[in-house]
Structure formats: C-alpha cells, structure tokens
Amino acid sequence: MKPSPLTIRNLSVAYRKKPVLRDIEFEAPEGKLIGIVGPNGAGKSTLIKATLGLIPRLCGEVSIYGEPYARQRRRVGYVPQRESVDWDFPTNALDVVMMGRYGHLGWFRRPGRKERAIAMECLDKVGMSAYADRQISQLSGGQQQRIFLARALAQDADLYFMDEPFVGVDAATEKAIVALLGELKEQGKTVLVVHHDLATVEEYFDWLMLLNETIVAFGPVERTFTPEHLQTAYGGKLTLLGRDERSALILG
Template identity: 75%
Template sequence: MSEQNTPLQIEGLTVAYQKKPVLRDISLTIPEGKLIGIIGPNGAGKSTLIKATLGLIPKVTGSVSIFGRPYQEQRKLIGYVPQRESVDWDFPTSALDVVMMGRYGHLGWFKRPGVREREYALDCLEKVGMADFAGRQISQLSGGQQQRIFLARALAQDARLYFMDEPFVGVDAATEKAIVTLLNELKKQGKTVLVVHHDLATVKEYFDWIILLNVELMGIGPTAEWFTREHLQKTYGGRLTLLQQDEEAVIVSSR
C-alpha cells in the first residue's frame, strides 16, 4: 500500500505527562476501509493516542502521517468524535448548528453555510435518527441523543478517516445500535474508523481490526487473529477476567 493510500502511519510516538510516559514508542500502520477498535486497560493511553495523533496534546517524540502527509495538511480528511463528557453541552446552540459546524472545513471559516450545507446537515441528522430534533438546544437532549448529534457532525465532515473516543459510553441500546449501523455504513463507503472501546464482549462483533494498547503497543491486526486469551492476558494482565471461552470466541471483562 502506498503512503498516499495509507490512512494513518505512526512512527516512534512517545507522550509523557509530568515526565511519566503515557505512550511509549508507538509505531503502527492502519489499512484503509477497516473498523478498528482500540482496546486496553484504564490508563493504557487509548484516548491519548487519538489526541496525540490529532495534535491536541504535545508529543515527546514521533511522527504522524495521514494519507502520506502531515496531519496539519490533511485536516479536511479527518472526522473526530470526542468523549461526550469533554464537551460543554450548556453552550447555547441547536442540534442543527452543531452538525453544520462539520461543514466549515469544506467552506472555509469566512464563508457562511447556505441552503446546500443546511440540507446536507439535515441529511446527516436523518442518518442518526435525529432529524426531528434539529431545532432543539443541545442542552435539552439526553446523553444518547447528544452522542448522535456529534456523530452526525462527524458525518457532515465527509471525512476519509474517523476517530471516535468512547462513543458507546453512557448511551442506551437504541443509540448503540444506531452507532454500529453508522460504523458499518462508513466501512461500506471505504472509510477508515478508529474507535476507543471498553466493552470487550462486543469487540468481535463490531470490529474487523484491533489495536491492543497498554502504554506500549501490545498488538495490532485482524480481530480474529489478535482477540485471543493469550493476547488479552498480555495486554490486561491481572485486570482481565475470563468469563466464557468456546472454539470461536473469547468473552471477557476487565476491571
């Protein structure tokens, strides 16, 4: 695969907080058109990996390339769904306005969105089942509804590479189903999606690749190959509880 067709390549990434490494010497290459789960114990650096890749926190060492070029040159190709609790939901704006923010990268900051952008944003809301809430203030929405709005904003960016930081946390069953449907739709379109994920019981169902992380890279590759008792024990250590194992699946929990 040429660099121009490689969604994400990281070389020697190290991130430290107060001189303590949170990520140590991470190198990986992500193929195009995959749904990829980032898994590992609490404090493993999963969210940090996304934030460092997007330049939201400083790196000690390492380089990141998006489709063969630096992140700063490829921002229009990237969609990002942050953790819901990191957002100021009291900001006075409507669901539609939040989604339309996803179009600014295509418009430029000094051009106002018009009818075409509004229709595009409404279509994105429709895809996540939130069209009826377009005029609702985001502070009036439930946690699951807020998460759907942020997913719609990411859709509006029409990106090639998506990063989602714990999109399933704190959502109801209907929203989780809607997110999974959306992820699979993005995959059908040839998009690449990286998702920080905690529920190990659904990893094999949701993702075709995984990144196993615990400060260092513990493994990366097809889920069928890497989601095994051996690799999970190596990644989670004593924080892993085996609940059930059969010939096809390993269902586990972590603490």
C-alpha cells in the first residue's frame, strides 16, 4: 500500500506550558488541495511549523511518504508567512528562486545554467520574470509573495505547505496563487494551505481541516464545510449566511 504524503499521529504542542495543539491525528490524501482554517490562535501555523520541525513538539510522530521528515526534505516545499521573512536581506528575486534548487544540487555543487533556466521559468509562471534582477526589498508585498511561490515551484516538491499565502496580496497575486494551486493539483501534488477567508473555501480547496487546538473535522469540503462544524470550531464568533449568498461567513 502506497504511504500517505503526510501522516501525523498523537501530535501535541505547547507554548510556555499552554497547550496549542492536542492529539492531532490525520492522513493527508495524495493530489488534493487541503485548506486549514480555524479562529485566531487555533494552532494553524503551529501545525505546519511542528510538522516541519521548526518548533518543538511535546509528543507525536510525523511521517512524509512513510519516512521521517529529515529523510524527505527534498520532497517538501514550504511557503512561510510573508511577515516572517527578512525582506531586507541583500539578494535579488532570481537568487531567492534558485534557492529552491539547492536540495537537488547537494552541498558542493553551485547552481548553473540549468538551475537558472528553471528559476526563470518559475518566475515567468507567477508573472515575475521581468523582476529577476530586482532586490527583494524593492518589491511590493504581492510581488514578494509571488517570488516565494516561484521558489516553491522551483523546488519541484511532492508535498507543499503554504502559510496564509493570500494574506495582504492584491487581486492579481491572488489570481496567480489560485492558478498555481490548480497547476500543482494537476501534477498530482499535495498542498496544505493555512487559510483565513471562509468565503473562498469551496472555490479553492478539495479537502478541509477545521482546527481549534484539536481537529474539529477533516475530509472533503462538501462533508466538512458545514454550519455545525463551523460553529464548533469558531464558537459564538461566527454568523452564517445562506449558501445562496456565496457561502459568506462573517466573523463577529
């Protein structure tokens, strides 16, 4: 039996002895776009960081295609929150994207013509090829986000994690991200996306995780994106409008 792209068992995380995630268990299916939603402080970003070993876990096991993450790094792509990146670092857009190729090169090989061509192709896919030589500090927020998406593309991973990629971007960048997600799905990739806009969940994702310290629901959107599950996840902070009104969900 083919192993799942991502399997998590009994994962718990705490900050300063305060539980943030408790008893997280799930298997991500292959070739799906999976949204992760929940209220502020629900542990959405923490889940990704704990999975990637960026923060310590109290307990739990994570496997990527049946192996520990440390053995599968090349197969995993990560797009962090834009606010967590030092955009003043002196480098240009092309160099940032080429960083996505380092896992394919090994420690002692420098990127060459092939890697540059791949990086330029990825920049072109997100509409940023004209900015290849531009310092990243000189780019707008939406342009910076596209650069990180291009870097993830250049990595040619099988499993992607994206932490709130739609936050603070313009309409053109949002359209580019949606197109990229569609392309990754067509290639059979698995993508987990921390997301905040409930009104676009049905449009953007196949599967959904509703999270609030524990998993409230996980599965196909048509089964999980229900008023009952949403009220459980968000408590009294949610007002639900009819599905005929574009599934508008307004946080109170």
